[in-house]
Amino acid sequence: MFFWRDDLGGIRRAFTDRFGGVSEPPYAGLNLGGHVGDASDAVRENRARVAGELGVEPGRLVFMDQCHGSDVAVVTERPAGPLPVDGVVTAEADLALAVLVADCTPVLLSDVNAGVIGAVHAGRPGMTKGVVAQAISAMHDLGATEVAAVVGPSVCGRCYEVPAEMRDAAAVVSPEASAISWTGTPAIDVAAGVVAQLREAGVEDLTWVPGCAREDTSLFSYRRDGTTGRFAGVIVRRSS
Numbered sequence: 595m596f597f598w599r600d601d602l603g604g605i606r607r608a609f610t611d612r613f614g615g616v617s618e619p620p621y622a623g624l625n626l627g628g629h630v631g632d633a634s635d636a637v638r639e640n641r642a643r644v645a646g647e648l649g650v651e652p653g654r655l656v657f658m659d660q661c662h663g664s665d666v667a668v669v670t671e672r673p674a675g676p677l678p679v680d681g682v683v684t685a686e687a688d689l690a691l692a693v694l695v696a697d698c699t700p701v702l703l704s705d706v707n708a709g710v711i712g713a714v715h716a717g718r719p720g721m722t723k724g725v726v727a728q729a730i731s732a733m734h735d736l737g738a739t740e741v742a743a744v745v746g747p748s749v750c751g752r753c754y755e756v757p758a759e760m761r762d763a764a765a766v767v768s769p770e771a772s773a774i775s776w777t778g779t780p781a782i783d784v785a786a787g788v789v790a791q792l793r794e795a796g797v798e799d800l801t802w803v804p805g806c807a808r809e810d811t812s813l814f815s816y817r818r819d820g821t822t823g824r825f826a827g828v829i830v831r832r833s834s
Contacts, residue, residue, distance in 0.1 A: 595610060595611065595613055595614035595615075595624060595643070595644065595647060596608050596609065596610055596611065596647070597609045597610060597611040597746075597747060597803075597805065597812065597813065597825070598746070598747075598803045600744075602704060602706060602742065603706035604706070604831060604832050605704045605706060605711060605829065605830070605831045605832075606648050606649070606828075606829065606830050606831075606832060607702045607704070607744050607827075607828075607829045608648065608827070608828050608829075609700065609746040609747060609803060609825065609826070609827050609828075610624055610626065610644060610825045610826050610827075610828070611623075611624065611812045611813060611825060612624055612625075612811075612812055612813065612814060612823070612825065613812065614643060615636070615639075615640040615643065616636050616639050616640060617632050617633070617636040617637070617640060617823060618633070618636070620819065620821045620822055620823075621636070621822065621823035622823075623823070624640050624643070624644070624823075624825070625637060625640060625814070625822075625823025625824060626640055626641055626644065626657075626692070626694060626823070626824055626825065626826045627694050627696070627823055627824030628657070629659075630821070630822070630823060630824060631821065632823060638652075641655060641657075644826070644828060645690065648690055648828060648830055649688075649830075649832060650688055650689075650690045650830055653672055654672060654688055654689050654690055654830075655672070655690045655692060655828075656669055656672050656673070656677070656682060656684075656689060656690065656691050656692060657677070657692050657694065658677045658678075658679050658680065658681075658682055658692075658693065658694075658713075658715065659676040659677055659678045659679075660679075660680050660693070660694065660715045661678050661679070661680060662680065662715075662717050662719040662720055663679070663680050663719070663720065663723060663725070664680065664681075664720060664723035664724050664725040664728050665678070665679040665680060665681070665725075665728070666679055666680070666681035666682065666683060666712075666714075666725070666728045666729045666731075666732045667679045667681070667682050667683075668682075668683055668684065668732055668735075668736065669682055669683075669684050669686075669689070669691075670684065670685075670686050670689075671686070671689065672689070680714065680715040680716075680720045680725050681712060681713070681714040681715070681725050681726075681728060681729035681732070682712065682713055683703070683710065683711065683712035683713075683729060683732045683733050683736065684710070684711060684712075684736075685708070685709055685710045685736045685737070686831075687709070687831050687832065687833035688830065688831070688832060688833050689830065689831075690828055690829065690830035691711060691712065691713035691828070691829050691830070692713060692826045692827065692828045693713040693714060693715045693826060693827045693828075694715070694824040694825075694826050695715065695746070695748060695807070695814075695824060695825060695826070695827070696807065696813075696814040696815055696816040696822055696823070696824050696825070697717075697748060697749040697754075697807050697808065697815055697816050697817050698715060698716060698717035698718075698720075698748055698749075698784065699716040699717070699721070699745060699746065699748040699784045699785045699788050700713070700714070700715065700716075700745075700746040700748070700826070700827030701713070701714040701716055701726060701729075701743060701744070701745055701746070701788060701792075701827070702714075702743065702744045702746070702827050702828075702829040703729060703730065703733060703741050703742070703743050703829075704741070704742050704743075704829060704831070705733060705737075705738035705739065705740055705741050705742070706742070707739075707740065708733075708736070708737045708738040708739060708740075709831055710733045710736045710737060710738040711829045711830070711831050712729045712730075712732070712733050712829070713827060713828070713829055714726055714729045716784065716788045717784065718754075718756075718760075718764060718782055718784050721764070721767070721768065721771065721784050721787045721788055721791070722763065722764055722767045722768075722787075724767075724791070726788055726791045726792060726795065727791060727794075727795055730792075730795045730797070740798075740799070741795075741796075741797050741799075742797065742799035742800070743792050743797045743799070743800045743801070744800075744801040744802075744803065744827075745785055745788055745789055745792070745800070745801070745802045745803065746803050746805075746827045747803055747804070747805030747806065747807055747810065747813060748784060748785050748806070748807055749784070749806060749807050749808045749815065749817055750783065750785070750806035750808070750809070751771075751773030751774070751775075751781050751782065751783025751786065752773070752774075752775055752776045752781065752806070753775065753776065753781075753806055753808040753809060753817065754773070754775070754781050754782050754783065754784065754808075754817070755775040755777070755779050755780070755781050756780055756781060756782050757780065758780040760780075760782070761773070761780040761781060761782050762780075764782050764784075764787065767787070768786075768787030768788075768790050768791060769790075770783070770786045770787050770789070770790040771783050771784060771786055771787030771790075773786070785802065789802055807825075813825055
């Protein structure tokens with residue numbers, strides 16, 4: 595169920611994998627994406643299983659309607675309707691925040707002392723638009739001062755082949771994102787760009803979880819499979 599997880603001062607952080615779910619092929623396993631064509635009952639059960647493993651009620655698990663932008667929302671409960679943002683932060687205990695990915699970079703943010711957490715969806719557009727900095731700014735507004743970050747697995751620079759002009763545009767924002775693919779063509783390393791932006795934002799406590807979504811079949815990858823599910827980064831501050 596979990597590709598990686600830890601507890602940081604009462605804050606549970608995790609990235610899921612494909613195992614332990616009920617979805618049928620081509621979403622086989624623990625698909626958490628409700629927008630990819632999978633059966634809604636299967637997605638609901640998969641989400642409930644993840645919530646249970648993290649010790650929260652399914653109704654306290656917040657997902658975004660990600661749109662490859664830089665907008666960030668502050669939440670105090672699970673929204674009743676769509677949440678069209680790519681970052682979400684909260685100071686509420688036992689409210690789990692989730693980011694869905696199948697190649698993009700998931701980022702989990704936290705300040706243990708302030709009790710503030712965040713989840714960010716950083717694809718190439720979000721990285722270039724500064725979604726990570728926007729999320730950290732929103733956390734500061736809630737009282738966070740020492741933000742820790744964990745960057746989850748995503749498609750690596752060797753596997754994210756793009757046109758040269760797209761790579762060059764990304765490199766203008768974050769030079770570290772410039773990469774070369776396995777075949778020697780232009781590529782982008784979104785996670786490397788995100789890590790550089792986190793450092794620029796003053797994040798010192800930073801964990802970068804190794805793993806390429808396209809290369810590791812325990813993770814969902816749109817670039818590898820086309821029609822597929824979504825894995826997630828999830829973070830929650832427990833009240834006890």
